[in-house]
Amino acid sequence: xxxxxxxxxxxxxxxxxxxxxxxxxxxxxxxxxxxxxxxxxxxxxxxxxxxxxxxxxxxxxxxxxxxxxxxxxx
Numbered sequence: 001x002x003x004x005x006x007x008x009x010x011x012x013x014x015x016x017x018x019x020x021x022x023x024x025x026x027x028x029x030x031x032x033x034x035x036x037x038x039x040x041x042x043x044x045x046x047x048x049x050x051x052x053x054x055x056x057x058x059x060x061x062x063x064x065x066x067x068x069x070x071x072x073x074x
Contacts, residue, residue, distance in 0.1 A: 015022035063073045
């Protein structure tokens with residue numbers, strides 16, 4: 001516990017002597033945490049969360065093409 005307190009005191013002293021370094025550290029941490037949160041939210045919504053239907057493995061999509069080449073969904 002003593003070493004933790006001395007480490008915290010030392011870190012605060014370094015940050016007080018170089019506030020630009022402290023600002024850079026906080027900015028990099030904020031960007032990293034924000035990017036992680038955004039990526040996890042997308043992966044969770046797209047890949048991990050099950051579809052909101054009963055028996056989603058039975059869902060199909062049927063379509064054909066019109067004579068001019070556009071997709072026509074049935």
